Amino acid sequence: MASSNFVDYVKIYARSGNGGPGSSHFRREKFVEFGGPDGGDGGRGGHVILRGNNQYWTLIHLKYQRHQMAENGEGGSGAKSHGRNGKDIVLDVPLGTVAKDAETGETVAEVTEDKQEVILVRGGRGGLGNWHFRTATNQAPRYSQPGEPMQEGWFILELKVLADVGLVGFPxxxxxxxxSVVSAAKPKIADYAFTTLEPNLGIVEVRDGHSFVMADIPGIIEGAHEGKGIGTRFLRHIERNSVLLFMIPADTKDIVEEYRILLNELKQYNPEMLDKRRLLAITKSDMLDEELTDALTHEIEAAPELHGIPRQFISSVTGLHIRELKDMLWETLTKD
Structure with missing residues (x-):
């Protein structure tokens, strides 16, 4: 099987540049017997920078470029000449990229906006030349500063998909x-578990020319927060969604229990997930008659966990209540 082009996790080594040393130079000119100090400053070492790029959707371009090393700054020279700064390395990353220290797991940077730049490792400052150290009592200092050393480390870059609405449900x-029905996205669809092996994004148009981004997150199973199934690999993509749309098929044995399991998986992974706005879509509802719809509605309304959660019975095949669902999502997204 060909490997996927969607890469949302890479480990890279980043090293900035050393700062250039300052110069201990003295002015030397014809007919000037005792020229003063004129050593210039060293150049700054190059940074390693993460830059947000809304044209990128994956970290695959960094998968095979795992060692990123910036240039050292050049040393200063006479006539107060400043050494050249080391060239920065700028790594374009998709919006939603989080950089963590590989040893401690501490988050060191987050990129969420287009063209946003964050320094991952900072280049060393250049040393001061000897002309900075001249005084009334020491007019010929013979020392200058060395440049600051570089910084280095291993970092984990994780992509958390940025979308307005995240779809949550079992395979x-x-x-x-x-x-596929509400947007131009063409995800893989088949009648077996884990058809979706990577997040898919689609732009959903609503009334009056408005639109929002919807993310199809690979299916969760019970125990996903412990690594079962596809595990926690895709749970992190839900963290950045503004609204969560829980999707449960109408032919499920117990809709309320399935909702509880899904909610518990999110809670176990990250309790802050429960602060997000939630909606419920009962899918495949074209197989229900009016009597069954009323029975399921009564069952849902009686469940404390679903109290106050907006819901809609839908069918993507027949288009049942799809427009109403989009309006409901837009209303939730724009609610203060």
Missing amino acids: NAGKSTLL
């Missing part, structure tokens, strides 16, 4: 089908 809940 075969109809997430990919819904995305």
